[in-house]
Amino acid sequence: MAQFFPHSANAYARTSMVLVGVLLAGLGLMGDRLQRSPYVTNQGIRPEQPVPFSHQHHVSGLGIDCRYCHTSVETSSFAGIPPTKTCMNCHSQIWTNAPILEPVRASYRNDKSLVWTRVHDLPDYVYFSHEIHVNKGVGCKTCHGPIDEMPLTYQHASLQMEWCLECHRDTASVLRPREQVFNMRYQEPAPGTPVVFEGQKYTKQMDLGHAIQKAYGIRKAFELQSCETCHR
Amino acid sequence: MAQDSENDLVRIQTTKKDLGLTAEHAREKLSGARGPQYWRSLQELTEDPEFDAMMEREFPRHASEWTDPVSRRGFLKLMSASMALAGLSACTKQPFEPIVPYVQQPEELIPGKPIYFATARPTPNGAYPLLVRSHEFRPVKIEGNPDHPASKSIPQGSYPAELRWGVTDAQSQASVLDLYNPERSQNVTFRGDTRTWGTFVGAIRDAFGAERGRGGAGLRILTDTVTSPTLAAQIKSVLQANPQAKWYQWDAMNRDNARTGAKLAFGQYVDAQYRLAEADVVVSLDADFLSGSHFPGFLAMSRDFISKRKLDLAGGEGEAAKMNRLYVIESQASTTGGKADDRLPMRACDVEQFAGALANALGVGGSNGTVKDDHAKTFLNALVKDLQATRGRSVIIPGEQQSPTVHALAAAMNSTLGNAGKTVLYTEPVEIVPTEQAAGLKELVADMNAGKVTLLVMIGVNPVFDAPSDLKFADAFEKVALRAHVGIYHDETSRLSHWHVPMTHYLESWSDTRAYDGTVSIVQPLIEPLYNGRSAHEVVAVFSENPGVTAYDAVQSYWKAQNKGATFEPFWNRALHDGFMPNTASPARPASARPAASALAPVNDELEIVFRPDPTIHDGRYINNGWLQELSKPITKLTWDNAAIMSFNTAKQLGVKDEDVVTLELNGAKVDAPVLVVPGHPDKTITAHYGYGRTTVGSVGTGTGFNAFLLRTAERSNYAAGVKVTAKSGERWRLALTQHHHLIETKKWKEDVVGSSQVGNEAASRDLVRSATFEEWRRTPGFANEGEHQAPSRDLTLYGEDGYKSWVDDPAKNAAHQWGMAIDMNSCIGCNACVVACQSENNIPVVGKEQVLAGREMLWLRIDTYFTTPNTNDVSNPRAFFQPIPCMQCENAPCEPVCPVGATVHSPEGLNNMVYNRCVGTRYCSNNCPYKVRRFNFLLFADFDTESYKSRNNPDVTVRSRGVMEKCTYCVQRITSARIHAEKETRKVRDGEIVTACQQTCPTDAITFGDITDKNSRVTRMKSNERNYTLLAELNTRPRTSYVAEIRNPNPEIAVTPEDHGHTS
């Protein structure tokens, strides 16, 4: 038999060429998806906690201000995790023997810290400061999402650099008046629901944003995306 | 400084509660899961009830962990490791980290914000007043106390009021590292076996009880120089109760000569305090008062001395300008000599003769002295003329290591010249009970040999190592029935003692102390003893009626006694807050020196050896401190070793060269030492720094240097003639120099001896160091910017308008600030304080001798030293120039365009950013950096394993892992925190709000940092100075760091060929 390759070999040869191309493209796409997946970012994941603390209940339900627990959010890079004492301020009065609160009481009784699991955990070469964001009109919700509706706390944003850059390159799109920062029911300005800032009524976020930029002296995009802003 | 505004809020008194927290937190670190475990003390293992009780008491309070460098470094480590395996950082999953809040948060703590505590570092010749930065109750960074007279920065009226910060010295900066050293002794031992404090007290009380009957005849207490009023009072009361007991003080670098000299001159012990701000002519008789804390009052003296050389400040530029003049007659090559306007090197023993001759010429009765060679004669005559012309405005400073006669003569001359009371004050000594320590130690040894001593308690001393060799201390020591040693480390003495008690670090326990001028500070602890240490107060209390008394009670009750009544509380709190008690400086004594008619010691022609404390590790007490070990010593640039330092000629005569091993032999005693040839060292003499060559030390100090104490006798403790030097053929001792000033070959290579002058020439021809004499500067104020080494015009760019200019010159595209730095060469005295400050602030790792030898030291800031020879190629007496080199933050940074991944880029504020987490380590940037200020982590230099050291790290700075380039960033973390502070108030950063670590610690304020677009900022004023120039300007790198050319003020009558403009030789 003179022919070494069967007739079908031609088809195989050509399709295999196409397949290789498709495969490479597929791998690339997969990698791109993977690096943004919750598996890598922990986005939306609710880690195990010693006590199933519900922001929904405490914030929406009871209307407790963020700063009641996160005391240093306005004064320090770190927002502050409430010491057991803070919990006991109320829970020595109410739910005094709710079983789920036993760890808290135990902690207070034995003077032994609760060990929570970090929900928002930036890489350690990233230096984030709550202080400046909160003071420049970046609302809690802007990064933490609908924290007031979370029965169990999870990470709202990807916390990846590209996500940080989104705002740093376009601050106007997220800024709100300082006094609105901790307001969980704050609505972005819209024709129906204007936002008043320094006596002015604003119906477009961009207009409001630019006004705030001017008023608060927000640095320009090319400054805020400079490396030393977050890395040292 | 930025934090200042907050200081008053946060600089508060430490409460016991905090201490509990801090201790617990530290222990958390120590018993951390990662890395090797460091138990707090063996007691943990030997389940001691007392310990359990203590744990019960303190376990509860967990400290929080957020800004904790441990996790940061842990992560970096994890990252490098896992990425090495995974290979894809984007896909490396970050592990869940715990977050541990307090149970009850101390109210003064704002998590994530540092707190400042005022305290002081006691040293034998006066305390160094400090302001210590503490993160979550972990002392991290040492700063000087801005308010204390001894440590405040140059008090020029022309500075803005809020610009106050405290200055410090290298040893103080480094002392925080000792606190965390895991190799500190951690438990009470008896003959090496672990015991408890309780058993120790019991045993000592028993032995002491036996002595009680005979008035404590067998009890001897040996301490280092005591500057603590409380401790002195405690000991005195013990001695009162036991009249037969004796107390001795011993420091290897003691001030016996000064004391004896004072006796000769005044009939009483006094401290001379020099007011150099008043002196126009300063004469140093072998006094090395510019090179570090081993000279009493170093901070104030250098500050005052330099304040007379800041030409823009001392009477302004131009005609009005005035400048003091420094004559240095010295027996070694020191920074003081390097800064001298006129310098005369000679052997230590000749200094006495010279002093005699000088006194004679100044008409001090009964003195004589012969000066042989002609240059010395011209020098002397010119000096005399100068002194006579400046009566009352001159000062003569005798060296600590010079003979009592010299001290006496100096005192006599000062009063003859009418300087006493003006440029020099005589006050009561800084130590509470001044003694002549060598004599005391002799007496003690005699008693021990005579068997009179049954109980010897040694606190903070190591006599077995550093006592004069002829006293044979160790032998006598053996004869004492019960020997107890109290010290921070296990050392030679503790090894031969029955009992050893770990002592507290000064940051760990309460005490009080006096600065060199007598001002009293409360030593306030920032953290509870990490290693179960006990303070001297507690130990001495053992011999009192109430052994249980704590240091806190002892100190407080002492001061209660001092000021009775209701005023105590405010007084106490004020003292703690300010860090010192106002108006407690020792008053000047109206003392006039009598002409000292003492015969001068005869001078022979033998080879002489000079003993000096080591510039970095002092008398050996800091030998376990990696920062100080790796700190290149001024002038010699030597690290990790000491050496037999000699001149080129002496080396030639002895037929030896660098790194040869020689045997030094002095009346019987022998020791092997490496040779190091240093330009400017006098001939026929060898300088040996003591403190090295210890046998019982931690891993850092092991195997470093040779023990010069072996040659040092009680009689000749500072210099001795007749040392025999024999070269050991074939043997070499590698010396890790950070600047190879001997190996420079230019014209003719293989010419190692003339080498160092060649450096001078090379540096000169490259115009790196620019200086002129006072006269020349008067004639041509712009000398520094003449010659061909100028920056090309800014318009010379390929890109025209959209080029470089658009980014920095166009305000529209610009940030609110443009940072810049100016370094005043006139002010830099090369004392190294800034280098350690930088290391401490920026978590710079220590790499060890081998890596330094390989050329891989990591220090971001270095002090380049160039020698120049006014009289051509005479390397025996060169001038030294000290040039601190941080990153130049070039506007056209050559490092940036060559980085393939953009890990080093420019910030809108003109910083040359280094993004560690982006760096892949091609090292191209370093190759292309003309200033070679970049440092590379060739191996995993950062310490990821020692738990305790992690607590020391500055949490605001990333700890760099292996394979990453790093460099000076103008302390970008400080810039950022100040900027945030300002932005919160929607304003620009004020001038002086940002102070870099090096600038803050500089005793002479040589470094100025600020916004160069602000016309009124100090840095702008410095840069507008005519002497301002930039390094290698012709490369058009446009550095943001510039230098102010140095002016020397030599006496024209002393023949020195004038320096030509802008050139160093």
Add this chain to the structure above:
Amino acid sequence: MKPVGIHGVMAEFNTADELVAAGRRAYAEGYRRMDAYSPFPIEALDEAIGIPHTILPWIVFAGGILGGAAGYGLEYWTQVIAYPLVIGGKPLHSWPNFIPIWFETTVLGASIAAVVGMLALNGLPQPYHPVFNIQNFVDHGQNDRFYLLIEAKDPKFKSAEAQSFMTSLNAAGVWEVPN
């Protein structure tokens, strides 16, 4: 599925000259759909059997333009638009530094176009081809003999005629090539 019918008629020659001559004859005869096979390139064949000039050069040109544009575009977009950073005081669009990569990508684009284009135009890969049914061709086709093939697709093709015509060219052998 097994291929059916015939592919054409093939003749074997011993020298290149004979092949070229035969090719000319066949072309003169009016045959158009034919091909010649030789162990090395023979330029004379092109005009002999009327091979049109290939469009490959234009494909390569396009590839080069594409590669270059992509390269410079990437540089400009990343450095000026996507993440503008000041580098060593140079402008964002520092074009001199962008030239080397622009050049390299141009060459890369062109080269890939050349090879891929060549293979594509040649219809390769094609492991199976009717001519391999002729054992002689397999044994000598890539070595030392020369072949002329008249394809069945040729309008003028009649197997018998073609075979007799071939033999008239005193070929060393003539075969009918099954598909």
Add this chain to the structure above:
Amino acid sequence: MATLPDNRPVDLTRPGYSTPVIAPGYNLEQVTAKIANVILTTKIKLGWFGVFIIAFGIMNLLLGAVGYLFVKGTGIWGINIPVGWGFAIVNFVWWIGIGHAGTLISAILLLLKQSWRTSINRFAEAMTLFAVACAGLFPLIHTGRPWLAAYWLFPYPNTMKVWPQFRSPLIWDVFAVSTYAIVSLLFWYTGLIPDVAALRDRAKNPIAKLFYGILSMGWRGSARHWHRYETAYLLLAGLSTPLVLSVHTVVSWDFAVSVVPGWHATIFPPYFVAGAIYSGFAMVLTLAIPIREAFNMKDFITDRHLNNMAKVMLGTGMIVAYGYATEAFFGWYSANKFEFFMIQNRMFGPYGPMYWFLILCNIAIPQSLWFKKVRSNVPVLFLISLVVNVGMWLERFVIVITSLHRDFLPSSWGMYHPTKWDWMTFFGTMGLFMTLFFLFIRVLPMIAIFEMRTLLPQAKVKH
């Protein structure tokens, strides 16, 4: 006295007889057989096996050294501050240089219609590929964090939204070298297609048939194919020529773009390219001479080839010499302190001896090539080729190290001492190179069969 395949004696040294690029008396079949049989023979030569094992052993040095490097970090090498680049970059430049001959021979000589290229271009190209492979290793492993450099150096969309910094010559390198590797591979493969087709039809063993069958893509020597094939090949040659020049130009920019005295010189690109060709031809000789002995290819790789290559070496060597002269001249004429000191230090500094040794290797000794006697003396030629290889490596060493170790600030001057790991890595790459090369000559035709055919009289078509 050579003999023809049909055993007729022929005197090649007869006066007036110019050695042909292929010995007379061969026919198509014999050419194919002679080259193909080297591969298709079933029995493995013991000699080949021996050298292969040795090469493989040396290659494992590389694996060991690199493994340890990844564990410990670049600190195991002698590099430091100021000498941030050591052996790694020296070897990189050296290998890249060697990698220039192949493409040059196949491309430029093709355009210049140099028929003698045909018998050496194939393995010269192979050599190029393997040299580039060795070279490509270094830019990666010399970084501090190779596991990041491996992909951060390439532009790909990422979650950090950051990109490579395209002003850096190192990035130019990445593109230049990878482009060069790809194009050389394509060029080489294109040339191989007709030959593997021949092997396919010649092979008996079905596995070999399959292997060559797949590689040949069903090539059948159709005139239409040949037409496009020739066009493509010519175009590739045209593209490769500027490319091959660009690659070493870019490599030279790694240095010339910097500010370091001794690096920052406009002469670098031409002088580097010349040096590359120089070392490339030296390496071709180093390989060709033993091979034609071992496989008895004297009739295909004739003395004429060696002679011509020697001439090319002489020529490029002179350009390189001119480069050295210019550097020295710059140093003096620029009246620039740094430049002047640099050249002084290069000549009389601690590394001075290496400078003079490289002058000896690259300039002095090769001058002997002026003489036909030397050119036609094969053993001597072989030695000279080795000497030049050494010399060119030294040149790179001198350029990299002596420029860095004493640049601007005397305070920061230092020395560089290679460690055993440096040496292991260097020799290791030679092992890698040889291993690949021996595998190549075993599985693929080391000489372009179909091109050899065109050299035969039978291939000349009259009218």
